[in-house]
Amino acid sequence: MKLINLIFVFFSFFLVTACGGSDKKKTVSTDQNISLSEQDLEKGAVLYRAKCMNCHMKSGKGIEKFYPPLADADYLRENLEDAIYMVKFGSNKPIKVNGVKYNSLMPASGLTDEELVLVFNYILNSWGNDYGSITLDQVKVVKRK
Numbered sequence: 001m002k003l004i005n006l007i008f009v010f011f012s013f014f015l016v017t018a019c020g021g022s023d024k025k026k027t028v029s030t031d032q033n034i035s036l037s038e039q040d041l042e043k044g045a046v047l048y049r050a051k052c053m054n055c056h057m058k059s060g061k062g063i064e065k066f067y068p069p070l071a072d073a074d075y076l077r078e079n080l081e082d083a084i085y086m087v088k089f090g091s092n093k094p095i096k097v098n099g100v101k102y103n104s105l106m107p108a109s110g111l112t113d114e115e116l117v118l119v120f121n122y123i124l125n126s127w128g129n130d131y132g133s134i135t136l137d138q139v140k141v142v143k144r145k
Helices: 002-018 038-051 074-078 080-089 113-124 136-140
Strands: 095-097 100-102
C-alpha cells in the first residue's frame, strides 16, 4: 500500500511540475506575416517537449477530459491571450476546448517571455495548426491579474 501511495504522489508531482491560466476573453491577434525560422520552431519544439508534452502529448491531442488538445484547438484560435496567461501564470479555471470541458490545474510554466514566444509559435504551427504567430510584445502585455 505504501508503494502505491508513493507512486501516486510521485506521478501527481510529476504531472503538476511538467505541465504549464486567465479569466479574460480578449483574443490576441496573430500576425500571419511574421516569418518563423526553422531554428526558432525547433527551439519551441524543445521547450514544448520539456514543459508541455507530458500533459498535452507529443501529438498535441492532450488527454480528453483531463488535458486539452493544442492540435486543432478552437480555444487557441478564439482565446489566445487567455492561453498565454494560463501558460505564463497558471490557472485552475475551467475551459472548454472543441466542446469538451476541462477543469485541470494548469501550473505556471516558468518560461521567460522570450521562451513563451518560441513555444507558442511552435504550437500555433504544429500538428496541422496554421494559426499564425505571436510576437514578444504580445506576450509582454499579458500581465498577472
